[in-house]
Amino acid sequence: LKLSSFQLILQKTIMGLSDKVLIFPYETDFSYVALIPQKEMALRAFTLCMRVATELPEERQIILFAYRTPDYDELNVGDGAFFHLPPLGTFRTSLCLSWESRTGLAAFWYEGKRSTYQVYKPGHTIRPKGTAQQSFVGELTDLNMWDYVLSRSMIQAWHYRHKIPKGNIFDWATVSYDLSGNVMVVDDD
Structure with missing residues (x-):
């Protein structure tokens, strides 16, 4: 019982990155890192943006973001529809x-440029009451998610930090999150 109480104290939710x-x-x-959504994620559309850098081998599959409900793996960015993207590297992308x-139209945007569209789970709704997790080796910053599809001009503005x-x-500025394992939070310089 004491160990459980101790673990709860260590997993204190932190706000803002x-x-x-x-x-x-x-x-x-x-x-x-478990991110706590600002509102229930019963999604019929979304845009997820982030800046990442990694030195993992190009041929290795990377799941950058996963959203799971207690019974089902709802969304894995990097799984399902297969996009041929340029490799992620040492420099932030x-x-x-x-x-x-x-x-069901889905598209990746790499450095402000859109991939071809693919069809992924038309008619599907991403169910609420899940947790969002991110697990890979590298750096991640500026993760933001909207419950609608951003326009081309908005995604390009985000890319250029407008x-x-x-x-x-x-x-990213106000997100509540829980860290687990070997994850470091450092100043972005």
Whole structure:
């Protein structure tokens, strides 16, 4: 009983990552960041954007973001539809993924440029009451998520760090999160 209480204290929720970078220094199955959505994630559309850098081998599959409900793996960015993207590398890359349920159209945005569209789970709704987790080796910053598809001009503005509406699911500056394992939060310089 005491151990459980002690663990609860250590897993205190922290808020806001403005001007911060998450560093995942080692490949583990226990290091991740759980993000707490600002509103229920019953999504029929979304745009997820982040800046990442990694030195993992190009041929290795990387799941940058996962959203799980207690019974089901709802969304894995990096799983399902297969996009042929340029490799992620040592230097920070801006990535966005947009999807909308009605048509199932999904697209990746790499450095402000859109991939070809693919159809992924048309008619699907991403169920609420899950947790969002991110587990890979490298750096991550500026993760934002909206419950709608951003326009081309908005995604390009985000890529160039212009001001756009803050993410209404996850906003990097104000997001609540729990760290688990070997994850470091450092100043973004």
